[in-house]
Amino acid sequence: MKIFLIVLLLVSSTVTSLPLLANQPGTPEIEAKSYILIDYLTGKVLLESEAEKVLPPASLTKIMTSYVVSDELKKGNISPDDKVLISENAWAQNPKLKGSSLMFVEVNKYVSVDELHKGIVISSGNDASIAMAEHISGTESAFAKLMNQHALALGLNNTYFANSTGLPADGHQTSAKDLAKLSQALIRSFPEDYEIYAEKEYTYNKITQQNRNTLLRDQSMKVDGLKTGHTEEAGFGLVSSAVKDEMRLIAVVMGAESKAKRASESRKILNHGFRFYTNITPFKGGVSLKNARVWKGEANEFSVGLAQDATLTILKTEKEKLKANYIIDSELIAPVRKGQKVGEVFFKIDGKEIMKMPMVALEDVAEAGFLGRMWDSVKLWF
DSSP states (O other), X not given: OEEEEEEEOOOOSOOOBOOOOTTOXXXXXXXXXXXXXXXXXXXXXXXEESTTOOBXXXXXXXHHHHHHHHHHHHHTSSOTTOEEEOOTTTOTTOGGXXXXXXOOOOTTOEEEHHHHHHHHHTSOXXXXXXXXXXXXXXXXXXHHHHHHHHHXXXXXXXXXXXXXXXXXXXXXXXXXXXXXXXXXXXXXXXXXXXXXXXXXXXXXXXXXXXOSOGGGGOTTSOEEEEEEEEETTTEEEEEEEEEETTEEEEEEEEEESSHHHHHHHHHHHHHHHHHHEEEEEEEOTTOOOEEEEEEXXXXXXXXXXXXXXXEEEEEGGGGGGEEEEEEEESOEESOBOTTOEEEEEEEEETTEEEEEEEEEESSOBOBOOHHHHHHHHHHHHO
16 A cells, blocks of 8 residues: 655746656757767656667767776876886877877877876877876777777767777777766766866967867857867767766767867757756755654664765756655554655656656664554554
8 A cells, every 4th residue: 555645846946857848949940960969867858869870979989088087096097197108109200190189199109197197187188198108008909998898888889999099990989878878977077177178278388289179169168078080971969968967968979070069059959958958856865754653663764865965867848847746655563664665655747757766764763662562463453
């Protein structure tokens, strides 16, 4: 048997993402092979087209290269001050790197991990990427295997990396959806390293290079990352993230026809998300929402709530329509452990379920003594 509780939520704060509903605003026309827009906090998809299409990522690859570097730093396997010896493979004069983006490191010179990391993210240096790959894994091919292990762990199902740079290679591929998930994971897991992505220029060896992400200099938006990419095969790509009113969005545009177009289409997508969507947290994690009845315990009831915040991404026009239905188990028998699932809460708009979360015990309830258990057994019998 279950107990149903219905609560109307009148929300006046921020909003979160939903699946596309009938009253969603019109989708902007985006000139690109593939694109996606997600809310960073909830991961909800707000806009997408061909988001799972497999495409060459070009230098968008370096988001994963940087992710691996940050992970190795966090684990203590490397340190920012480590000196990396530049091999001929990583040398800026390597013929394989001719005409590509470079940090301009010199062969047989030592460069710190911190400098190389900035060279990867800000200067999009292919030489810096290879140098870090060799420093971490010995060879670039071994590093690519490590990149793929991380891709698998993050659920990037349409991704395979053959190198650390994004230079054309057989099978080297990803999708807009995977890049959005990767960027979300990077921002969440390595917030301090993510700050590198907001830097507008970087100087190494007396050479100053501008960050190719021109949205960083767009005063109409608060863009603070992430990365551009371009090869003849891939076209022009941009993964960007921006914040407005405490809401962070992540946009991915792949296969645009020019530098200007990848920026303008990304701007359209981000502006659309901020214009029509918001994040809302009707219930906070760890806060009691109800007292539930428990049988055969030292106490007769205990506090029930959510283990984490209930945050949704919805259209701004739907805030007043949000409702929550609780379902709590009615025959809970002690012992009850803190964190134990005892029910569910369902969030709905116009009767359509948009999210559900487990309701959990917020405290322990120990088993009662023999007489207490017997007395409750009699009550339950009737």
